[in-house]
Amino acid sequence: MPSLADLPPEIFNIVLSYALDDDEDLQRLCGLSLLGRQWYSALVQRIYSEWVYNGAKQPFMTLWKFLITVLRDTTLAAQIRTLKVGNWGFFPEAATPGPDLQLPPDELDLVRGAIRDAGLGHLEGSILQALPKRDRRPLMALLLTSLPNLRTVFAHVPRNDPVLGAVLEKLVSNKTNETRLSPFLRELRELHLCQETPVHPPWVESDAESDAEEDSDDDKYSENRDSLRLDYLWPLLRHEPLRTVSLVDLDTKQAANWLTGSSVSHVEHLYLATIWKSLSTYPDIQALLAQPQALKSIALSLHDNPFDRRRNAIISNTELWDCLQKHQHTLESIDICRSKNTHRDQNGRFGLLRNFSNLKDLRIQPEVLLGGCCGEPRASFRLKDTLPQTLTTLTLYGEEGFSVISDLPAQLRELVKGPGFPLLSSIVLDDSLALFTDDGLRLRTPYRDLGQECTNRDIEFRVDEATNALGNVGGYRRLWGKTLDMQKDGEDRDLVASDDRMRLRDPQELILQPDHDRGDAKYRDPDELLPVGPRWRSADMNRIPFADHTGKTAYMVFESWKSIPLPPLFSFSVYFTHVNATPENTDMEALHRDLSPRELDLRFDMYFLPGATIDDCIAHYNGEKAARGSYKEQIRVFKTCPHDEIHPLPGTTGQIPGMVLKPYTPGPWRNLLFLLQDQNWRDAGLLQVRFDRKKLRGDGVDDEHQPAPPPPPPPPISVTRGQVRQDNLGYVCNSPGVSMSVGDTILEISPAERELYLNVWYKAMRRGWTTW
Known part of the structure; x- marks a missing residue:
């Protein structure tokens, strides 16, 4: 019987696709290619059409050998159309020191030639010094210059990559006129980028907390490790062959500076998802949208932060409308979603969309089209007046517009019933409570009538969770597929390198174990080999007395495993100041049960100061903090202890755990305590005292942009009363428009560092620790 490989290539590929059933595992394809020369010839294009490299799981030598292979065989290099790569950053401070690599001289000669061919001769010395240290950044840059037919790249890029930056500058500098293209990446059509998670050393001083004055949240965020920056990547937006670009978790800061000049790009499909707290100003967004000559589709996910003192500097809907005008005759799809219910004080709205003569798909919030939020006036026109007749699909995101535009169902019925939208299908x-009756079970009558009208006219109508193309993990997954898993691997690598280094297969290169090795005892953390007792959450709690910094008796109240009374590390301070404030008159365990969300493991430090004022409690809190320090000191000690060391050590009584010096507190205050002025907290609630105002750079002024109208300065101390639980009747809102009980406050603050404190606490209990 003739071999399948003897069939014409077109037929053979069809048969092979059915046989593999979309499971084109590389090893499986390579095994089939060994059946004979004909099989190899038929399969080589499939084998090399896509190459995947994940630096969190694959070593330096994997990337090195592949680069050497394509440098030696240009035929194979020409087969590669898609790269899916990530986590190739270099983090020597976090790595275990080791000997340098001894690379073969003949292979080094090939790399020298590639360096010169890429026009990087001025970097040759530094690159050759970096390679023995296992710095993979030069290899990835050289690989990109060595694949002549590369069309699609998915990349989780390092924050800093000087060699790749030099390569990308060539994309701009080599283009001396409109007819000359860069000698590399000339076939690149699709580019999808996000930021890889860097690896931090096991313990760095920046992890330690300090009570010193600090920059604002926005300043700290400017170096957010998860944000994609354009610092060295901006030339890609001007690369002439590119047609599709997506940038995930983008910090748009300085985009206007990087993208100055008259150069344009030929990008037709642009997807931008900004990271939370990115100050997406009008100049920066305008620069990003002005680069393409003629966009066909735009997806934009913006995150407005109402707590940012510069919130009014973020681009408004009116300014965003201005940015889109350049593309009104070419845009076929618009997908724009801002943070729901949280935005700048005056946001504005779009003008008439009917001049967008090719618009077919629109996904947007109704208030962006019609206004009405934050007390602003509604538009004088209706949906039927603004939407173009070319529209085929309309998706409206929640939440606010469904509430402030009360006649929205009627306006949608006008679209359906009228003759002006013949293509609407x-x-x-968006699945929003505003669409449903009070019991949440049925659509409100106007929306049921709309659904019936759509059915009568053969138009699909549904209420479903609507997500922006890049606005959440689901949107990323649709675009990135399994490549998105590299981001999780990068996060795991950082966590393991700092907290559990025995799970590293190679601590010098910071390589995670392969999934199939995770059960191997030689790689397992000794903490996991210790017996784990049954964990319970019940009425049995621990109440451990301790002496505060003034010598008075206070109590740590928490839940833990039976017979292992080890206090959790994350804590809140509670002060009892009513006249009967004594431990004997207080059910501390009941208060813990009322305050602590069930999904968290927290400690409450309870102090009894009858008759004390708010200022007295703040002074006591600061004194306690100065005496006890940070709970991260206990984490530091635990990580440096031998695995067989159990606390308390013989002859010691252990240590009172430190405090949370800088909890994550939204708004302008750094610290928080709870105060009970009434013995019956279930009726009277607790005072939530926020104090120590964060350092601000200025009155609402951003260094690079025009000043926003400054909000009134916050008071040095904020005192609000909140009920224990939100379901308690009569609780007082924590801030205008926000229902915040004490339980909600705790739930908002605690998860920010959950992994940091929880893993150490669990492991310490597994070892049998009963004190820190």
């Missing part, structure tokens, strides 16, 4: 409304 689908209306999707």
Whole structure:
């Protein structure tokens, strides 16, 4: 019987696709290619059409050998159309020191030639010094210059990559006129980028907390390790062959500076998802949207932060409308979603969309089209007046517009019933409580009538969770597929390198174990080999007395495993100041149960100061903090202890755990305590005292942009009363428009560092620790 490989290539590929059933595992394809020369010839294009490299799981030598292979065989290099790569950053401070690599001289000669061919001769010395240290950044840059037919790249890029930056500058500098293209990446059509998670040393001084004055949240965020920056990547937006670009978790800061000049790009499909707290100003967004000559589709996910003192500097809907005008005759799809219910004080709205003569798909919030939020006036026109007749699908995101535009169902019925939208085939409304009756079970009558009208006219109508193309993990997954897993691997690598280094297969290169090795005892953390007792959450709690910094008796109240009374590390301070404030008159365990969300493991430090004022409690809190320090000191000690060391050590009584010096507190205050002025907290609630105002750079002024109208300065101390639980009747809102009980406050603050403190606490209990 003739071999399948003897079939014409077109037929053979069809048969092979059915046989593999979409499971084109590389090892499986390589095994089939060994059946004979004909099989190899038929399969080599499939084998090399896509190459995947994940630096969190694959070593330096994997990337090195592949680069050497394509440098030696240009035929193979020409087969590669897609790269899916990530986590190739260099983090020597976090790595275990080791000997340098001894690379073969003949292979080094090939790399020298590639360096010169890429026009990087001025970097040759530094690159050759970096390679023995296992710095993979030069290899990835050289690989990109060595694949002549590369069309698609998915990349989780390092924050800093000087060699790749030099390569990308060539994309701009080599283009001396409109007819000359860069000698590399000339076939690149699709580019999808996000930031890789860097690896931090096991313990760095920046991890330690300090009570010193600090920059604002926005300043700290400017170096957010998860944000994608354009610092060295900006030339890609001007690369002439590119047609599709997506940038995930983008910090748009300085985009206007990087993208100055008259150069344009030919990008037709642009997807931008900004990271939370990115100050997406009008100049920066305008620069990003002005680069393409003629966009066909735009997806933009913006995060407005109402707690940012510069919130009014973020681009408004009116300014965003201005940015889109350049593309009104070419845009076929618009997908724009801002943070729901949280935005700048005056946001504005779009103008008439009917001049967008090719618009077919629109996904947007109704208030962006019609206004009405934050007390602003509604537009004088209606949906039927603004939407173009070319529209085929309409998706409206929640939440606010469904509430402030009360006649929205009527306006949608006008679209469906009128003759002006002959191509309309689908209306999707975001799943919002505003669409349903009070019991949440049925659509409100106007929306049921709308659904019936759509059915009568053969238009699809549904209420479903609507997500922006890049606005959440689901949107990323649709675009990135399994490549998105590299981001999780990068996060795991950072966590393991700092907290559990025995799970590193190679601590010098910071390589995670392969999944199939995770059960191997030689790689397992000794903490996991210790017996784990049954964990319970019940009425049995621990109440451990201790002496505060003034010598008075206070109590640590918490839940833990039976017979292992080890206090959790994350804590809140509670002060009892009513006249009967004594431990004997207080059910501390009941208060813990009322305050602590069930999904968290927390400690409450309870102090009894009858008759004390708010200022007295703040002074006591600061004195306690100065005496006890940070709970991260206990984490530091635990990580440096031998695995067989159990606390308390013989002859010691252990240590009172430190405090949370800088909890994550939204708003302008750094610290928080709870105060009970009434013995019956279930009726009277607790005072939530926020104090120590964060350092601000200025009155609402951003260094690089025009000043926003400054909000009134916050008071040095904020005192609000909140009920224990939100379901308690009569609780007082924590801030205008926000329902915040004490339990909600705790739930908002605690998870920010959950992994940091929880893993150490669990492991210490597994070892049998009963004190810190």
